[in-house]
Amino acid sequence: MRKDAEQNRAKILAAAGQLFEQRSVQVVSMKDIASAAQIGTGTLYRNYPNKSELCLALAVDFIQQFITTSQQYLAQTTATPVEQFQQILAQYLTFRERRLQLLTAFENGPTVMATYYQSALYQQLVDLFKQVLTPVNEKIDETELTFRADMLIAMLKSDSYAHQRQQQGLSSQQIAQLISHLMIRG
Template sequence: MRKDAQQNRDKILTTATELFQERTVAEVSMKDIAAAAKIGPGTLYRHFPNKNELCSALALRFIDQFLSSCQDYLTQTTATPVAQLKHVLAQYIIFRERRLQLLAFVETGPTVMSTYYQSDLYHRLVQLFKRVLHPVNKSVNDAELTFQADMLIAMLKSDSYAFQRQQRKLSQAQLEQLITRLLVMKD
Protein backbone atom coordinates (compact mmCIF):
# COMPACT_ATOMS: atom_id res chain seq x y z
CA MET A 1 0.00 0.00 0.00
CA ARG A 2 1.27 3.46 -0.86
CA LYS A 3 2.52 5.56 2.03
CA ASP A 4 -0.21 8.21 1.64
CA ALA A 5 -2.90 5.53 1.39
CA GLN A 6 -1.60 3.90 4.59
CA GLN A 7 -1.57 7.29 6.30
CA ASN A 8 -5.19 7.89 5.27
CA ARG A 9 -6.19 4.41 6.48
CA ASP A 10 -4.50 5.01 9.84
CA LYS A 11 -6.10 8.45 10.12
CA ILE A 12 -9.53 6.95 9.44
CA LEU A 13 -9.09 4.23 12.06
CA THR A 14 -7.75 6.68 14.65
CA THR A 15 -10.59 9.11 13.99
CA ALA A 16 -13.21 6.35 14.17
CA THR A 17 -11.75 5.19 17.50
CA GLU A 18 -12.00 8.72 18.91
CA LEU A 19 -15.57 9.19 17.67
CA PHE A 20 -16.64 5.79 19.05
CA GLN A 21 -15.34 6.84 22.46
CA GLU A 22 -17.44 10.02 22.36
CA ARG A 23 -20.63 8.48 20.95
CA THR A 24 -22.03 5.02 20.34
CA VAL A 25 -20.90 3.16 17.25
CA ALA A 26 -24.45 3.26 15.91
CA GLU A 27 -24.59 7.06 16.26
CA VAL A 28 -21.43 7.69 14.22
CA SER A 29 -21.93 7.77 10.46
CA MET A 30 -19.37 7.30 7.72
CA LYS A 31 -19.95 10.96 6.87
CA ASP A 32 -19.05 11.92 10.47
CA ILE A 33 -15.83 9.91 10.23
CA ALA A 34 -14.81 11.48 6.90
CA ALA A 35 -15.50 14.99 8.20
CA ALA A 36 -13.62 14.47 11.46
CA ALA A 37 -10.67 12.88 9.63
CA LYS A 38 -10.69 15.80 7.18
CA ILE A 39 -10.81 13.54 4.15
CA GLY A 40 -13.29 13.22 1.35
CA PRO A 41 -16.01 10.57 1.44
CA GLY A 42 -14.47 8.94 -1.65
CA THR A 43 -11.21 8.39 0.20
CA LEU A 44 -13.06 6.87 3.14
CA TYR A 45 -15.11 4.54 0.94
CA ARG A 46 -12.03 3.47 -1.04
CA HIS A 47 -10.56 2.15 2.18
CA PHE A 48 -13.77 0.91 3.78
CA PRO A 49 -16.81 0.30 1.55
CA ASN A 50 -19.13 0.37 4.58
CA LYS A 51 -19.17 0.90 8.33
CA ASN A 52 -19.10 -2.85 9.02
CA GLU A 53 -15.80 -3.17 7.18
CA LEU A 54 -14.36 -0.19 9.02
CA CYS A 55 -15.46 -1.58 12.39
CA SER A 56 -14.05 -4.98 11.48
CA ALA A 57 -10.68 -3.46 10.65
CA LEU A 58 -10.72 -1.58 13.91
CA ALA A 59 -11.69 -4.68 15.93
CA LEU A 60 -8.97 -6.71 14.24
CA ARG A 61 -6.44 -4.00 15.08
CA PHE A 62 -7.47 -4.10 18.74
CA ILE A 63 -7.38 -7.90 18.83
CA ASP A 64 -3.89 -7.82 17.36
CA GLN A 65 -2.79 -5.37 20.08
CA PHE A 66 -4.32 -7.61 22.76
CA LEU A 67 -2.53 -10.66 21.35
CA SER A 68 0.82 -8.88 21.21
CA SER A 69 0.45 -7.67 24.78
CA CYS A 70 -0.37 -11.18 26.04
CA GLN A 71 2.48 -12.76 24.08
CA ASP A 72 4.88 -10.22 25.62
CA TYR A 73 3.55 -11.08 29.08
CA LEU A 74 3.90 -14.82 28.53
CA THR A 75 7.47 -14.57 27.29
CA GLN A 76 8.49 -12.55 30.37
CA THR A 77 6.48 -14.08 33.21
CA THR A 78 7.54 -16.66 35.75
CA ALA A 79 4.03 -16.94 37.20
CA THR A 80 2.39 -20.30 37.77
CA PRO A 81 0.31 -21.78 34.93
CA VAL A 82 -2.95 -20.97 36.73
CA ALA A 83 -1.79 -17.40 37.34
CA GLN A 84 -0.88 -17.07 33.65
CA LEU A 85 -4.33 -18.32 32.61
CA LYS A 86 -5.99 -15.92 35.05
CA HIS A 87 -3.90 -12.99 33.81
CA VAL A 88 -4.64 -13.63 30.12
CA LEU A 89 -8.31 -14.24 30.87
CA ALA A 90 -8.53 -11.05 32.97
CA GLN A 91 -6.86 -9.07 30.18
CA TYR A 92 -9.29 -10.53 27.63
CA ILE A 93 -12.24 -9.57 29.82
CA ILE A 94 -10.87 -6.03 30.18
CA PHE A 95 -10.38 -5.92 26.40
CA ARG A 96 -13.97 -7.10 25.82
CA GLU A 97 -15.33 -4.56 28.30
CA ARG A 98 -13.37 -1.66 26.82
CA ARG A 99 -14.43 -2.51 23.25
CA LEU A 100 -17.93 -3.87 23.96
CA GLN A 101 -19.85 -1.55 21.60
CA LEU A 102 -17.45 -1.99 18.72
CA LEU A 103 -17.23 -5.75 19.13
CA ALA A 104 -21.01 -6.06 19.42
CA PHE A 105 -21.41 -4.10 16.19
CA VAL A 106 -18.91 -6.36 14.43
CA GLU A 107 -20.24 -9.61 15.87
CA THR A 108 -23.74 -8.89 14.65
CA GLY A 109 -22.59 -8.00 11.14
CA PRO A 110 -23.94 -10.18 8.32
CA THR A 111 -20.69 -11.67 7.00
CA VAL A 112 -18.05 -10.55 9.41
CA MET A 113 -18.19 -13.45 11.84
CA SER A 114 -17.88 -16.13 9.16
CA THR A 115 -14.71 -14.50 7.87
CA TYR A 116 -13.47 -13.82 11.40
CA TYR A 117 -13.50 -17.52 12.30
CA GLN A 118 -11.32 -18.19 9.24
CA SER A 119 -8.91 -15.35 9.96
CA ASP A 120 -5.33 -15.55 11.12
CA LEU A 121 -6.22 -13.39 14.15
CA TYR A 122 -8.90 -15.83 15.32
CA HIS A 123 -6.40 -18.68 14.90
CA ARG A 124 -3.84 -16.69 16.92
CA LEU A 125 -6.43 -16.03 19.65
CA VAL A 126 -7.22 -19.75 19.84
CA GLN A 127 -3.48 -20.53 20.01
CA LEU A 128 -3.02 -18.01 22.83
CA PHE A 129 -5.77 -19.60 24.90
CA LYS A 130 -4.49 -23.11 24.14
CA ARG A 131 -1.05 -21.98 25.30
CA VAL A 132 -2.37 -20.96 28.73
CA LEU A 133 -4.88 -23.81 28.99
CA HIS A 134 -2.50 -26.66 28.24
CA PRO A 135 -0.32 -26.35 31.38
CA VAL A 136 -3.42 -26.42 33.63
CA ASN A 137 -5.05 -29.28 31.68
CA LYS A 138 -2.10 -31.49 30.74
CA SER A 139 -4.22 -34.61 30.22
CA VAL A 140 -6.39 -32.91 27.60
CA ASN A 141 -5.60 -33.63 23.93
CA ASP A 142 -5.16 -30.97 21.26
CA ALA A 143 -8.71 -31.28 19.90
CA GLU A 144 -10.13 -30.77 23.39
CA LEU A 145 -7.85 -27.78 23.99
CA THR A 146 -9.02 -26.25 20.72
CA PHE A 147 -12.62 -26.83 21.78
CA GLN A 148 -11.97 -25.18 25.17
CA ALA A 149 -10.38 -22.17 23.47
CA ASP A 150 -13.26 -21.88 20.97
CA MET A 151 -15.84 -22.10 23.78
CA LEU A 152 -13.97 -19.56 25.91
CA ILE A 153 -14.08 -17.09 23.02
CA ALA A 154 -17.75 -17.92 22.35
CA MET A 155 -18.83 -17.49 25.96
CA LEU A 156 -17.32 -14.02 26.00
CA LYS A 157 -18.89 -12.80 22.75
CA SER A 158 -20.60 -9.48 23.21
CA ASP A 159 -24.15 -10.69 23.77
CA SER A 160 -23.13 -13.34 26.32
CA TYR A 161 -20.68 -11.00 28.00
CA ALA A 162 -23.22 -8.16 28.23
CA PHE A 163 -25.84 -10.55 29.63
CA GLN A 164 -23.49 -11.74 32.38
CA ARG A 165 -22.41 -8.20 33.26
CA GLN A 166 -25.78 -6.44 33.01
CA GLN A 167 -28.40 -9.08 33.84
CA ARG A 168 -26.47 -11.42 36.11
CA LYS A 169 -24.57 -8.46 37.62
CA LEU A 170 -21.24 -10.30 37.60
CA SER A 171 -18.12 -8.20 37.95
CA GLN A 172 -15.11 -8.65 35.71
CA ALA A 173 -13.30 -10.37 38.58
CA GLN A 174 -16.22 -12.74 39.17
CA LEU A 175 -16.32 -13.63 35.47
CA GLU A 176 -12.59 -14.36 35.49
CA GLN A 177 -12.93 -16.51 38.61
CA LEU A 178 -15.95 -18.49 37.36
CA ILE A 179 -14.52 -19.07 33.90
CA THR A 180 -11.22 -20.21 35.41
CA ARG A 181 -13.14 -22.77 37.50
CA LEU A 182 -14.82 -24.04 34.35
CA LEU A 183 -11.56 -24.39 32.45
CA VAL A 184 -9.11 -25.73 35.02
CA MET A 185 -9.55 -29.45 35.33
CA LYS A 186 -8.77 -31.16 38.58
CA ASP A 187 -6.94 -34.45 38.06
Protein backbone atom coordinates in the same frame (compact mmCIF):
# COMPACT_ATOMS: atom_id res chain seq x y z
CA MET B 1 -1.60 -0.56 -1.97
CA ARG B 2 -1.14 2.88 -3.48
CA LYS B 3 0.21 5.62 -1.24
CA ASP B 4 -2.94 7.76 -1.51
CA ALA B 5 -5.10 4.73 -0.64
CA GLU B 6 -2.93 4.05 2.42
CA GLN B 7 -3.24 7.69 3.45
CA ASN B 8 -7.02 7.55 3.06
CA ARG B 9 -7.23 4.41 5.19
CA ALA B 10 -5.10 6.06 7.89
CA LYS B 11 -7.28 9.19 7.84
CA ILE B 12 -10.45 7.09 8.03
CA LEU B 13 -9.19 5.03 10.97
CA ALA B 14 -7.95 8.10 12.84
CA ALA B 15 -11.21 9.98 12.30
CA ALA B 16 -13.35 6.99 13.26
CA GLY B 17 -11.26 6.36 16.37
CA GLN B 18 -11.67 9.96 17.51
CA LEU B 19 -15.40 10.00 16.82
CA PHE B 20 -15.92 6.69 18.63
CA GLU B 21 -14.14 8.10 21.69
CA GLN B 22 -16.37 11.19 21.67
CA ARG B 23 -19.70 9.47 20.94
CA SER B 24 -20.95 5.92 20.95
CA VAL B 25 -20.18 3.75 17.95
CA GLN B 26 -23.88 3.30 17.24
CA VAL B 27 -24.61 7.02 16.76
CA VAL B 28 -21.61 7.80 14.55
CA SER B 29 -22.61 7.46 10.90
CA MET B 30 -20.41 6.60 7.98
CA LYS B 31 -21.13 10.13 6.67
CA ASP B 32 -19.81 11.56 9.97
CA ILE B 33 -16.62 9.53 9.55
CA ALA B 34 -16.11 10.62 5.92
CA SER B 35 -16.62 14.25 6.91
CA ALA B 36 -14.19 14.03 9.84
CA ALA B 37 -11.61 12.31 7.63
CA GLN B 38 -12.14 14.98 4.96
CA ILE B 39 -12.82 12.43 2.23
CA GLY B 40 -15.84 11.59 0.11
CA THR B 41 -18.32 8.97 1.24
CA GLY B 42 -17.51 6.96 -1.90
CA THR B 43 -13.87 6.76 -0.83
CA LEU B 44 -14.94 5.65 2.63
CA TYR B 45 -17.20 2.90 1.27
CA ARG B 46 -14.51 1.70 -1.17
CA ASN B 47 -12.23 1.15 1.81
CA TYR B 48 -14.83 -0.05 4.32
CA PRO B 49 -18.16 -1.24 2.87
CA ASN B 50 -19.86 -0.98 6.29
CA LYS B 51 -19.26 0.19 9.84
CA SER B 52 -18.66 -3.38 11.05
CA GLU B 53 -15.64 -3.76 8.77
CA LEU B 54 -14.35 -0.37 9.84
CA CYS B 55 -14.70 -1.38 13.49
CA LEU B 56 -12.86 -4.63 12.81
CA ALA B 57 -9.99 -2.68 11.23
CA LEU B 58 -9.80 -0.51 14.35
CA ALA B 59 -10.05 -3.51 16.67
CA VAL B 60 -7.26 -5.45 14.95
CA ASP B 61 -4.56 -3.26 16.51
CA PHE B 62 -6.13 -3.58 19.97
CA ILE B 63 -6.42 -7.37 19.67
CA GLN B 64 -2.83 -7.65 18.45
CA GLN B 65 -1.65 -5.50 21.33
CA PHE B 66 -3.51 -7.75 23.82
CA ILE B 67 -1.87 -10.86 22.30
CA THR B 68 1.60 -9.28 22.34
CA THR B 69 1.28 -8.08 25.94
CA SER B 70 0.01 -11.51 27.00
CA GLN B 71 2.89 -13.30 25.28
CA GLN B 72 5.37 -10.98 26.99
CA TYR B 73 3.77 -11.73 30.35
CA LEU B 74 3.95 -15.49 29.72
CA ALA B 75 7.60 -15.27 28.69
CA GLN B 76 8.54 -13.49 31.92
CA THR B 77 6.27 -14.95 34.60
CA THR B 78 7.06 -17.58 37.17
CA ALA B 79 3.41 -17.93 38.17
CA THR B 80 1.76 -21.35 38.30
CA PRO B 81 -0.11 -22.55 35.19
CA VAL B 82 -3.48 -21.88 36.87
CA GLU B 83 -2.37 -18.36 37.83
CA GLN B 84 -1.15 -17.78 34.27
CA PHE B 85 -4.52 -18.85 32.85
CA GLN B 86 -6.37 -16.66 35.33
CA GLN B 87 -4.14 -13.66 34.61
CA ILE B 88 -4.58 -13.94 30.83
CA LEU B 89 -8.32 -14.41 31.27
CA ALA B 90 -8.54 -11.35 33.55
CA GLN B 91 -6.55 -9.28 31.04
CA TYR B 92 -8.84 -10.45 28.23
CA LEU B 93 -11.93 -9.46 30.21
CA THR B 94 -10.42 -6.04 30.93
CA PHE B 95 -9.56 -5.63 27.23
CA ARG B 96 -13.10 -6.60 26.20
CA GLU B 97 -14.67 -4.28 28.78
CA ARG B 98 -12.62 -1.30 27.56
CA ARG B 99 -13.42 -1.94 23.89
CA LEU B 100 -16.97 -3.26 24.28
CA GLN B 101 -18.68 -0.87 21.83
CA LEU B 102 -16.07 -1.35 19.13
CA LEU B 103 -16.03 -5.13 19.52
CA THR B 104 -19.83 -5.30 19.54
CA ALA B 105 -20.01 -3.33 16.31
CA PHE B 106 -17.84 -5.77 14.39
CA GLU B 107 -19.06 -8.92 16.13
CA ASN B 108 -22.62 -8.11 15.09
CA GLY B 109 -21.66 -7.41 11.49
CA PRO B 110 -23.30 -9.75 8.98
CA THR B 111 -20.17 -10.92 7.18
CA VAL B 112 -17.30 -9.68 9.31
CA MET B 113 -17.13 -12.54 11.81
CA ALA B 114 -16.76 -15.20 9.11
CA THR B 115 -13.73 -13.32 7.81
CA TYR B 116 -12.36 -12.78 11.32
CA TYR B 117 -12.63 -16.48 12.20
CA GLN B 118 -10.47 -17.28 9.17
CA SER B 119 -7.84 -14.65 9.97
CA ALA B 120 -4.33 -15.15 11.26
CA LEU B 121 -5.18 -12.79 14.13
CA TYR B 122 -8.02 -15.01 15.35
CA GLN B 123 -5.71 -18.02 15.13
CA GLN B 124 -3.15 -16.16 17.26
CA LEU B 125 -5.85 -15.51 19.87
CA VAL B 126 -6.84 -19.20 19.84
CA ASP B 127 -3.18 -20.20 20.12
CA LEU B 128 -2.72 -17.88 23.11
CA PHE B 129 -5.61 -19.49 24.95
CA LYS B 130 -4.42 -22.97 23.97
CA GLN B 131 -1.02 -22.06 25.43
CA VAL B 132 -2.51 -21.24 28.83
CA LEU B 133 -5.09 -24.03 28.76
CA THR B 134 -2.63 -26.83 27.98
CA PRO B 135 -0.77 -26.97 31.34
CA VAL B 136 -3.98 -26.79 33.36
CA ASN B 137 -5.69 -29.57 31.41
CA GLU B 138 -3.42 -32.60 31.56
CA LYS B 139 -3.87 -35.30 28.93
CA ILE B 140 -6.13 -33.20 26.73
CA ASP B 141 -6.00 -33.89 23.00
CA GLU B 142 -5.53 -31.21 20.34
CA THR B 143 -9.14 -31.30 19.16
CA GLU B 144 -10.55 -30.70 22.64
CA LEU B 145 -7.91 -28.06 23.38
CA THR B 146 -8.80 -26.12 20.23
CA PHE B 147 -12.50 -26.53 21.04
CA ARG B 148 -12.00 -25.14 24.55
CA ALA B 149 -10.05 -22.15 23.24
CA ASP B 150 -12.70 -21.44 20.58
CA MET B 151 -15.51 -21.77 23.10
CA LEU B 152 -13.75 -19.54 25.60
CA ILE B 153 -13.55 -16.80 22.98
CA ALA B 154 -17.18 -17.41 21.94
CA MET B 155 -18.40 -17.24 25.55
CA LEU B 156 -16.89 -13.79 25.83
CA LYS B 157 -18.31 -12.27 22.66
CA SER B 158 -19.83 -8.90 23.43
CA ASP B 159 -23.47 -9.94 23.56
CA SER B 160 -22.78 -12.90 25.87
CA TYR B 161 -20.46 -10.87 28.08
CA ALA B 162 -22.94 -7.96 28.28
CA HIS B 163 -25.71 -10.39 29.20
CA GLN B 164 -23.67 -11.81 32.08
CA ARG B 165 -22.68 -8.35 33.32
CA GLN B 166 -26.01 -6.58 32.88
CA GLN B 167 -28.81 -9.14 33.07
CA GLN B 168 -27.13 -11.67 35.36
CA GLY B 169 -25.41 -9.00 37.45
CA LEU B 170 -22.02 -10.72 37.52
CA SER B 171 -18.79 -8.78 38.00
CA SER B 172 -15.89 -9.42 35.66
CA GLN B 173 -14.12 -11.18 38.56
CA GLN B 174 -17.09 -13.51 39.04
CA ILE B 175 -17.19 -14.24 35.31
CA ALA B 176 -13.47 -15.03 35.35
CA GLN B 177 -13.89 -17.36 38.31
CA LEU B 178 -16.81 -19.19 36.73
CA ILE B 179 -15.01 -19.57 33.42
CA SER B 180 -11.98 -20.93 35.25
CA HIS B 181 -14.18 -23.62 36.77
CA LEU B 182 -15.44 -24.54 33.30
CA MET B 183 -12.07 -24.51 31.56
CA ILE B 184 -9.73 -26.10 34.09
CA ARG B 185 -9.96 -29.81 34.69
CA GLY B 186 -9.89 -30.73 38.35
